[in-house]
Amino acid sequence: MNEKFTLNNEACQFAEPACRRNSAHMLPVVDWLSDLSDNAQATDLVEVQFKNTRKAYYRNTEHLALEKGSLVAVEGNPGHDIGEVTLTGRLVLNQIKKYHIDLDRYEVRAIYRLATEQDLARAEEAHQKEHATMIEARKLAKSLGLEMKIGDVEYQGDGSKAIFYYIADGRVDFRQLIKLYAEAFRIRIEMKQIGARQEAGRIGGTGPCGRELCCSTWMTQFVSVGTGAARLQHISPNPQKLAGQCAKLKCCLNYEVPVYEDAKQRGEVLGSPVVEEQTEEEIGFQNAVGEGDVTRFDRKRRNNNHNNHHNHDRQKSHNRRPE
Numbered sequence: 053m054n055e056k057f058t059l060n061n062e063a064c065q066f067a068e069p070a071c072r073r074n075s076a077h078m079l080p081v082v083d084w085l086s087d088l089s090d091n092a093q094a095t096d097l098v099e100v101q102f103k104n105t106r107k108a109y110y111r112n113t114e115h116l117a118l119e120k121g122s123l124v125a126v127e128g129n130p131g132h133d134i135g136e137v138t139l140t141g142r143l144v145l146n147q148i149k150k151y152h153i154d155l156d157r158y159e160v161r162a163i164y165r166l167a168t169e170q171d172l173a174r175a176e177e178a179h180q181k182e183h184a185t186m187i188e189a190r191k192l193a194k195s196l197g198l199e200m201k202i203g204d205v206e207y208q209g210d211g212s213k214a215i216f217y218y219i220a221d222g223r224v225d226f227r228q229l230i231k232l233y234a235e236a237f238r239i240r241i242e243m244k245q246i247g248a249r250q251e252a253g254r255i256g257g258t259g260p261c262g263r264e265l266c267c268s269t270w271m272t273q274f275v276s277v278g279t280g281a282a283r284l285q286h287i288s289p290n291p292q293k294l295a296g297q298c299a300k301l302k303c304c305l306n307y308e309v310p311v312y313e314d315a316k317q318r319g320e321v322l323g324s325p326v327v328e329e330q331t332e333e334e335i336g337f338q339n340a341v342g343e344g345d346v347t348r349f350d351r352k353r354r355n356n357n358h359n360n361h362h363n364h365d366r367q368k369s370h371n372r373r374p375e
Contacts, residue, residue: 078105078256078268081139081147083120091141092118098163099139099147100126103179103206104254105268107138109148113162125171125209127161130240134167134175134209151272171209178211185237189216192232200224203251213240219251249274252298259296259304266303277301284312 079101085091096112110126112118122137139147148155167175186205193200200220207214214237218224226243233241246254253267267274282294282305296302 078253079107079272080269081143083139083141083143085142086120086140088141094142095145097144097148097160098124098137099144100124100135100163101138102133102135104204104256105250105272106206108135109144109153109158109160110163111160114165116163116166118163123167123172125164125167127164128208128210128213129161131208131210131212132164132171134171174211175209178207178209181211182207182214185214188236189233192236193218193226193229196229196232198224198226198229200226203246204254207239211239213242215242215244217244217246217251217254219246219248247274248298248300249303252296255297257297259302260293261304265297267298271303274303275306277303277305281305281309284309284316 081099096115098110098112098118099107100110101107108126110124116122116124118124118137118140120137120139124135124137125132126135127133182205185207186202189202189205193202198220199222200218202216202218204217205214206217216233218226230241230243249267252265253271256268257265259265263269277300279289279294279301282289282301285305285308287294287305294301294305
């Protein structure tokens with residue numbers, strides 16, 4: 053079923069695959085060029101998403117008929133991985149430009165094939181181990197007294213490799229830890245450091261605004277947030293209200309800072325009216341007080357009767373002959 057979504061009184065239409073969210077439900081992108089006939093031939097680069105927010109770019113060297121939502125087997129290091137196609141065509145080049153990816157230095161690997169039932173079954177079996185592996189990995193890190201936290205574990209689709217995402221305030225010497233992991237899990241180990249905001253994005257959730265976390269839906273580049281942003285906007289310095297699910301200051305505190313800084317430079321005072329009120333003379337104001345009173349009809353009728361009697365008396369006086 054290829055349902056159409058219509059916007060602006062049928063002036064804009066999207067096919068259902070273009071608007072479909074990926075199964076991870078994180079960092080979705082609307083492929084608004086998918087309906088163009090030559091879109092797929094614009095480039096052989098394809099955006100593929102894996103667990104949570106991890107994305108990478110691959111070449112469709114086999115010229116497979118791919119669309120958003122296709123499950124593919126891609127080249128790994130070593131072996132192969134299983135991911136989901138989230139973008140094809142011209143918008144892939146836009147995403148690469150947005151993330152400042154240098155294709156001369158970026159290792160673009162190949163898409164092998166559409167994922168088979170055996171591929172999916174093997175990948176599911178590997179992903180079932182992730183939670184237990186994360187718990188055991190935390191215990192091993194604690195046994196070595198390392199100041200770090202294992203935030204997530206992601207197995208490669210073929211089960212031969214796992215990425216351990218960790219959070220640490222400083223540098224960590226985890227050479228001994230990798231040896232313990234290799235002995236315990238019998239897989240190839242890759243350690244990847246992430247920040248608290250990136251961890252929140254990978255886990256996901258709902259913010260106090262009632263919407264999904266920005267770091268899970270559209271934010272990919274994080275900037276520092278200071279308490280000065282809250283003071284500038286006269287927000288109550290309550291740590292419980294200013295902190296997000298990552299225990300850091302909310303990213304949204306920075307959203308309106310440029311507006312307040314611009315107002316401050318113009319000398320505007322917080323709480324002052326944005327638009328000056330116009331006087332009655334300037335807008336030709338007419339006082340309509342009492343116009344909603346139903347007795348206004350009686351007043352008009354009495355005035356008309358009075359005017360009619362007055363005109364009748366004037367007419368009789370005019371018609372009277374002089375003696």
